[in-house]
Amino acid sequence: MTQPPVPSAQSPQSPPSLRSDDGPPADHVIVLFGATGDLARRKLLPGLFHLARAGLMPPRYRIVGTAPAAGAPTDAEFRAHARQAVAEFGRSRPEGPEWEAFEAALSFGAADTGAAEPLLAAVREAEAALGGRPHRLFHLAVPPVAFRSVVALLGDTGLAEGGRVIVEKPFGTDLASARALNAAIHAVFDESRVFRIDHFLGKEAVDNVLALRFANGLFEPLWNREHISHVQIDVPEHIDIQGRARFFEGTGTFRDMVVTHLFQLLGFIAMEPPVALEGDALRDEQAKVFHSMRPLDPAHVVRGQYTGYREEQGVDPASETETFAALRVGIDNWRWAGVPFHLRTGKALAEGRHVVTLGLREPVLRMFPLDARATAGGRCNELVIDFGDPGSITTRLLVKEPGPSMRLTDADLVFNYRTSFAAQNFLEGYEHLLLEAMRGNQALFTRSDGVERLWEVAAPLLDAPPPVEPYAPGSWGPDSIEALVAPYRWHLPDRRATPS
Structure with missing residues (x-):
């Protein structure tokens, strides 16, 4: 049989990566x-x-x-x-x-x-x-x-x-199943040859978090509880379950999205500086974050279900499966003690977004009276990382409004990947991760001990989940999520409040 010609790669056109192993993969x-x-x-x-x-x-x-x-x-x-x-x-x-x-x-x-x-x-x-x-x-x-x-x-x-x-994903549905799956995989492949893929971690913005923190002296000194009051990881989805009732009824939003996606982002946001931008060093620091997480308190979790979900074909008419989850997570370590991490995701919400917001503490001295602010939104000191493809970084700050009075208004400093680099250089999440797997670089893949620890953290919620609360399709979730984040507020919807 005549063999087809062996394809050869063209000359590389992508920008340099953060890691040194950026040459073409082996055959x-x-x-x-x-x-x-x-x-x-x-x-x-x-x-x-x-x-x-x-x-x-x-x-x-x-x-x-x-x-x-x-x-x-x-x-x-x-x-x-x-x-x-x-x-x-x-x-x-x-x-x-x-x-x-x-x-x-x-x-x-x-x-x-x-x-x-x-x-x-x-x-x-x-x-x-x-x-x-x-x-x-x-x-x-x-x-x-x-x-x-x-x-x-x-x-x-x-x-x-x-x-x-x-x-x-999913890498199990609880601690016991995750351990059993890891054991089955390790019977054939040792951990150095296992790549648990989460396409969120392949996004350009994940690598850019590392660059933002560790390549710029402006940000790393602020990246701790002394300067950050709260962190939000918000991944709403506009789509509903799209006919996947069989999968969704057996999984739900928490297992499908929070453990496999949002917790992984939390690990990158909260990690300590690694000794090198390499797989083992990066995953060691993520694992330390996971082991510092407090077990989830069901009292700090809101589970929701969009109106009409139970009418979907294949859904139990009395289903208690959540299509929405919002939760407060605590990390017990020097860097983050006392800083709440608020996570939210769900189906049939108002928008589809991938946003991390770090709320900065207000200055101690109130040099400017509250009525000097032109906005009452309370969203003026923030760092916003948008993980949408290809992503952006926004610093929100207060500036003086032009005029004779000392009146403040909010303004944005924005870095946007789409307008800063040629579009042909972008890799989507799966493309980036397939390339890294061929290179043997595990930096953006989940390790077995990290997976098992996250299911351990989730166990109290899985054992005693609060009842689901209804929410309207096209909304931002159940009303009770506002109490969950108090005294802060959700940073989506991304609308500035009007002056009072």
Whole structure:
């Protein structure tokens, strides 16, 4: 059989990374489990093609799709599927020599438990085409119930030997299940080869938090309880459950979003300075934050459910599953003792946003009387990090309003990625993390001890959750969330109060 030409990466066009391992990855065979599923269609196949166009794929690579044998496509059908996925969800059209080279790298091999020969043959053929000893990277874009069986298949067939594995969230649903999943993975892959992926951590703004704090002498001295009064991590979603009742009824917003996304952001915001911008050092500091977190108090949690959720097809008419969660988190360490972290996320809310706000303490001396302020919003001393793609950083401060009187008004200093850099340099979360996994850099991936500690922190809430409270679709959640953050206020909606 004639082998398709081996695609080669183009010249790199991305800006330097924070870490030193920013060269092209070594030659790879990438195996996508669930290659015909929604995640691969929307994110993985378009993301891999964008990396290829940007010159960030290995010099020589192959991508092998796999799924159960029932209804499995041929190589030609899988290539057609990939073309359609890239056309619909990609940032570049599937055309030209770049697409021809990428398409030629695609093949398919079905795999079922105990019947994985088509996949084995496809991997052998891909490795023979590359020559040498290419790395293997397995991406488990499959439902959580299939994680263990896929990992066992990789171990039983010998495919796992020397390879790395990307595991999608959720990483368990409680402490016991997280420990069982980690044990099953570690029976085949040691922790240095496990990449638990959270696309939030692949956003440019996460790396930029590190740059903001540790590369600028202006901010790190302020990054503590002496100068910061409170922190908010706000990730509202405008969409509802979009027909995923079966998944959502078994998971809920807290398990789906807070443990796997918002707590991870909290770890980056609250960490101590690492000794180096490397995987082990960064994850060590995150783990210290997680171990400093107090167990969640159900009295400091609001669970909500949007009106109409129980009418969704497949939802229990008496469901107590939360579609919204807001909570107060405490961290018992020198840097953050006494500073509340307020977290909020949910479905069917007023906007879709990804925002972290650090509220700065007011000056001790009130040189300016309160009535000198042109705004009564109380939002004048803040640092706002927007994690939306590609993101921005806003410093909110008070300035003198022009005129004869000493009258204050609020103003913004804004850094915006979109207007500051060329758009072609941006990598979406999955693209960034796929690249780092090929490089073997675990800095932006979750470690097993961190996962287990977060489920331990969550145990009091999971054991005794407060009842769900209704909220209207298009609102910002149940009314009781205002009492949760008092004496502060939610920084979304992002509307300035009018003068009194």
